Amino acid sequence: MKRVSQREIANLLGVNVSTVSRALRGLEGVSSELRQQVLALAKEKGYRPNPFAVSLRYDTTRTIGVIVPDISFNHFAHIVKRIEAEARKEGYMCIITDSDDKYENEKNCLELLINMHVEGIIICPSQETNDFSHIQRLKKVHIPVVLFDRDADIDISSVVINDADSAHQATKTLIDGGAKRIAFLGGPNRIKQTAERKHGYIEALRESNLPINKDLVKCSYISYNSGLTDTLELLDLPEPPDAIIVTHGLLVGSAMKAIDSRGLRIPEDVALIGYMSDWVSDVMSPRMSFIKQNQREMGTKAFKLLFDQLNGDTCVQHVIVKARLELRDSTR
């Protein structure tokens, strides 16, 4: 029960491979009776084209690469799910790699994907990534690339949410709820996403004439433990915050835990609002007020941007997917 090649079919039928090839692909120049025979035999023998022969011939692999910081993080999993679905719909298979949010892994994944000759790459850079030359290099070799979720100041298509704007809205909401000392808990500053969100936060404070206090801004690392430490430090300040905006779903859990461990209540003592998934908010108590991101749309758009490039579109586009506030019970 081995794989059958066109040649074997040709031999069996006593005809030439090229005829079989034509018949199989429905091209002209084959008598319909011969075509029937070929198709019948191919079906019987379970013929499947060898994609590597085809790739070798056409230098096309119908494969794209995806690099994601952490597939086990819900936000990314939803986006990836969408990318994969859209890609498959267009006949592309996805090679998905997980950088574990590490720069070195990311470079390695990229290397492997290039070696695999994927036709394009959709990537969300790791939180450690500072130098984007490995990604920019792709443009040099004409491999289409799209960034998602975390943008960078490089000339490459991307799809992100309205980071500054959504953080601005969230902060405004906290202010309207009576908060005077709002803290900001985010990822490392080098991520443009964090910078943007912080920008929105600061703007909102400024507009409301609230002081901007460096002690209330924590931007270290996106991890559960880091979030825990940071939040505890905030709560232990001589003048602790009465509200926190949290820019990453993973950190929301840390923040809750920390607040709880200090015997404080949400939202009475500390109001909380975060970037997170809706179904998680739903099972939390209190149900978390959050910035709802449309991961489906982000995934769809990311693939679309890549697909356009694969089809020859060379212009760099920056798509923004609107996130919106969903107020629940962790804000006043």
Next chain:
Amino acid sequence: MKRVSQREIANLLGVNVSTVSRALRGLEGVSSELRQQVLALAKEKGYRPNPFAVSLRYDTTRTIGVIVPDISFNHFAHIVKRIEAEARKEGYMCIITDSDDKYENEKNCLELLINMHVEGIIICPSQETNDFSHIQRLKKVHIPVVLFDRDADIDISSVVINDADSAHQATKTLIDGGAKRIAFLGGPNRIKQTAERKHGYIEALRESNLPINKDLVKCSYISYNSGLTDTLELLDLPEPPDAIIVTHGLLVGSAMKAIDSRGLRIPEDVALIGYMSDWVSDVMSPRMSFIKQNQREMGTKAFKLLFDQLNGDTCVQHVIVKARLELRDSTR
């Protein structure tokens, strides 16, 4: 800045391709000075072997396929993350496909993976899958397969948790906490996983001489809405349950919601225990008592089973990863 082939390097150096090939692969039979030249030029020109030419030659792709019911579900995402990491460590890339828990999609994904000539497949069947002939067919064509999370009664290697046993323990715990009318909320019966867990549940009831009540067993479909409906029906029974064991993380959220919507308290009115991820349990209120599954280990073992097969091991193995109870605040 195109890709360079061995031939181009050979031409540039005025030598034969076969010499270049040998030099590049570090084989014997090349003078060290010529080798240096070849390597230097290859590096300069950014030479990368064309994997399709290699695959065509060796009929090997260093690629495996993964089919998962829903990557956006945390449990699966964690397993997939591990599979991908282990695979990459061994030099395999993963083509990950998402069946959306649908039988038709699953067959389609499998088809595409076979067409891609992946060397092996790791699959968790959809909840709709009843007929496993598409998977069994793989054995016929000697493509290694491994099932994970959801086993089936087919002669194929698999890795699952101790389903019956863990459900037995969970039920026992509820009984020990004083529950008299324990309900079972699970996926469709055709999934062996559900059947096993139900078996453990029933055994535990039997051992404690508790009546087995069909009305308290709900096995319809794994989806948020289905779980909601089922739980509401349970709660609206003339004699509603005082505890529920939930066999799927998605359904835990539904159950909580339903209980809350009827104004009942957990665990005072209804105790709850479910199969779910720990970090979700942590942010819930009350913190959910749960069956902790080791997704990392399951992923690692799944790849290992496949890897063994890829290396010629033909014996069918069934690995069981022990899950254990973590009691929090949703049980008495």
Next chain:
DNA sequence: TTGAAAGCGCTACCAG
């Protein structure tokens, strides 16, 4: 309508 042959990039084998 069909066949023959070249070539995609690489490796293996046999000559020199």
Next chain:
DNA sequence: CTGGTAGCGCTTTCAA
């Protein structure tokens, strides 16, 4: 130590 050549499976071009 190096070169030449055939062949992996497929498509394309040209010839019959």
